[in-house]
Amino acid sequence: MPSRLSYVWLSLKRGLGTHTAAEALRTFGSAEALFAADRQALTAAPCELRKAAVDALCDKDTAEAEQVIRDCAEKNIQIITIGDSAYPDRLRAIDDPPTVLYVRGRWPDFDTVPAVAVVGTRKATPYGLKAADGIGTALARAGMITVSGMALGNDGAAHRGALRAGGLTVAVLAGGPDVCYPPQHRSLMGDILLTGAVISEYPPGTEPHGRNYHHRNRIISGLSVAAVIVEASDYRSGALITARHALDQGRDVYAVPGPIDAPQSQSCNELIAKGEAALLTGPTVLVREYSGMMPEQAVEQAYRRQTGDYPKPAARSAWEDIRRREAQAEQRRAAAEKAKTEPQTSAPAEKPLPEGLNQDETHIVTLVRDGVSTPEELIDRCGLPAPRVMSLVTMLEMDGILRREKGRLILGAW
Known part of the structure; x- marks a missing residue:
């Protein structure tokens, strides 16, 4: 059975759950081996699969998976499975990595260039929008990848800041990679696709649902070396869910401080007060902290994007x-000759x-x-x-x- 087909088949198993799928893959070694396993092998597996999971995995029908692969081919959507070398090692290492990623646009090398997640509330303030935009801009100028969820508010501002600086940005969606949500960001999505990528663990055509956002946020943090929370109003905020995922995954977490009477800054200030997030005093902090992870060729490419000089x-x-x-010697000789012919004046103070x-x-x-x-x-x-x-x-x-x-x-x- 083709490897890609087996991974897509596994990812479409409803009710299996990302944790269970990941444990089953670790136990059997590959999706092909999991597809080949019979009920006896699945029941005896040390990962202790429940009956519902065993029943799902015993269904070897690949018709739906084959249709998804055809849809992706027609829509120019790349399929990256957890068994592929292009799958980011940092994401593969989390407890519940997605089995499959559906990618539109240009897939960056997350194993070479550091990515930083920048997330926040949809009901952003002018202060938060400016902060998110500035962070995305600074990361882009340093050659790093800005990852966010393409939502209204802070997420969109972070993407736009990276794009204006000519940098790389990746949007992780809670629906299919071909479904633009929110619809107001259709032009932003098009801009992201020109230089970066739009990705999802859900196949094309999938409409975003509330339950998908929690799962989406673990990918945003899982792809990144750090997560920055710009604004978050309360404990139900998606940005806070991303922060919790980042903490569980061992990522660095930063929060942008705000006025004590601003509802959108309440949770950020609490994260800082509890020591769960470092206080972000400015984008320079991120550049200084993670620029050492940049390879030489990525730095040169970032500089070329900014200045046109390579x-x-x-x-x-x-x-x-x-x-x-x-x-250089000729320039020095010319400068010396020029100095001889010009009247001597007192040198200005340095x-x-x-x-x-x-x-x-x-x-x-x-x-x-x-x-x-x-x-x-x-x-x-x-x-x-x-x-x-x-x-x-x-x-x-x-x-x-x-x-x-x-x-x-x-x-x-x-």
Whole structure:
């Protein structure tokens, strides 16, 4: 039996439950083995399947699964099973991973590039919308993936922030990947599909139901290294359910603080007070914390999306190095000749560096102050790995210490 068909067959077993399906897969090793197991083998399995589960697994009819696979082929929907190498390891490791993911758009490499979940209430305040947008923007500029649920309010703002910054964002739906909900986000869904992905564990055509949202939220946190709760009004909030899933899965949890009299910030403030979530003072915290997980090629791609400049790798051929040194020497000779012919004036005082910078940040700001104006030059001059340089530049721009003017780095105002 084809592997994909067996996984889709298993995922469609109603009443089996994600926990039971995951335990059965761990016991039998694969969906093919589970499909081949008879009633005796299923009953004797150490995962102790209940009679209803055994009855469901003894039904070997694959007609529905075959139809789902045909529908996906017609609608250009990719099927990623838990047995595929493209299935994210981080999601596979949770207690109840989805057996199948249905994917529209461009599937990012979650095992290589860190993702951060950004979720909140549908009844968002202007403060919350601005915060979610800023977080999505910062993550995109750093080359990370923003994951959310495409809901009204904070979720949509996080997606839009990532999209405006030219970054990757993934929406996890509670219905089929071809069913836009809410319908007001049809254009947002189209924008996400251009560069990112819309995913679901439910087959195409599935309408979203209330019971699906709880299951959907475990995927949002399961794909991510951390979850950020922007606003959440009460204990029934989907954002809080995502926070609980994240805590159970061992993910980092952050909460955006808000006014003590704002209903939408009540639960966030409580998460912080109880020590269940770290206080998020700004998007820079996330960039600093997780930029070390970024591979060099992802950092370079992020920078290309932002500026159109594609920094070359730090390692160059000997001939390129010779040409670069000759060009720099010629520039120095020209500058010296120019200085001889110009009247001598008192040199302006150098702008002092801002306080609180670490050694690497001080080195980069000093180089920019001295005239180094492109990421490529910074990588050449500072002796740091390219991913480290790109992350530091992004954080310094977010802090207002550096800014970009006509594609070149200059000092900001502080």
